[in-house]
Amino acid sequence: MKIIGIDLSGPANHKDTVLTVFKQNQSELIFEGMMKHGSDHDVISAIFEASLEDDVVIGIDAPLSYQDGGGDRPQDKSIRQIIKSYGLSGSSIMPPTLTKMVYLTLRGISLTRRIQSMQSEHSIRIVEVHPGAAIGTRIESTKIQHALLYKKELQSRKVILEWLRTKKLVNLPDQLVDTSHEIDACAAALAAWYWIDETKKPTWCWSETSQEHPYEFCC
Incomplete structure (x- = not known):
């Protein structure tokens, strides 16, 4: 199985879109490659190529639905409460x-x-x-400050990268610390892996789906 993590940016900001591809091998995720500065065409092409080889699971860091009338979706309210209980910032969850x-x-x-x-x-x-929630709800309490600072601080990204390696993400290149987008794309894959693998369990998962909200949401 291929696990793809995507840190998505807005449609006019391709430079901050990063996609990572992993191959599941029993209890490990083996890093196979990364795409930076991804356009819609680039993202679709990378997913299609992966699907030619194996089943694909994609974790996307972006709202995939919105609440009719505006404001929070129920799942936004739920995950905000969860991450705040771990000492993380609830402001990272914004209405779509x-x-x-x-x-x-x-x-x-x-x-x-x-x-x-x-x-x-x-x-x-x-x-x-x-x-961010996938990292912050799993990382040791002694390192929680790095889950709060990695988007701005290089040293915190280095700590998070080493932590990801302890979570059985294999062959991660050191260059992943260049920006937080590479780290987030890997953490997106980590969350998707825990969602799909029957031997694992997400820290939090909103499994209620509907026509308005067709995708589950997890960390």
């Missing part, structure tokens, strides 16, 4: 229709619908993820 989020939401919805329309011999499954 907030002005600074709405274009990211639009891109997430558009991409997932295009992915679903792919014709492939292998299955493709999608889950919405929150990489």
Whole structure:
């Protein structure tokens, strides 16, 4: 199985979109490659190529639906409470229709619908993820400050990278610390792995789906 983690940015900001590809090998995720500065075409092409080889599970860090009428979805309220209980910042969970989020939401919805329309011999499954929560709800309490600082601090990204290696993500290159987007793409894959693997369990998962909110959300 291929596990893909995507740290998605808005449609006009390709430079901050990073996609990582992993191969599941029993109890490990083996890093196979990374795509930076991803356009919609780049993302779709990378997923299609992976689907030619194996079943694919994709963890996407972006809202994949919105609440009719605006504001939080129920799952936004739930995960905000969870991460605050771990000492993380609840402000990282923003309503999908907030002005600074709405274009990211639009891109997430558009991409997932295009992915679903792919014709492939292998299955493709999608889950919405929150990489910061995937890190912060699992990392040791003595290192929680790095889960709060890694988006701005290089040293914290180095700590998070070493921690990811302890979570059985194998062959991670040192260059992943260049920006937080590479770290987040790996953490997105980690969350998707814990979601799909029957021997594992997400820290938190919103499994209620509907036509309005078709994807599960986990960390």
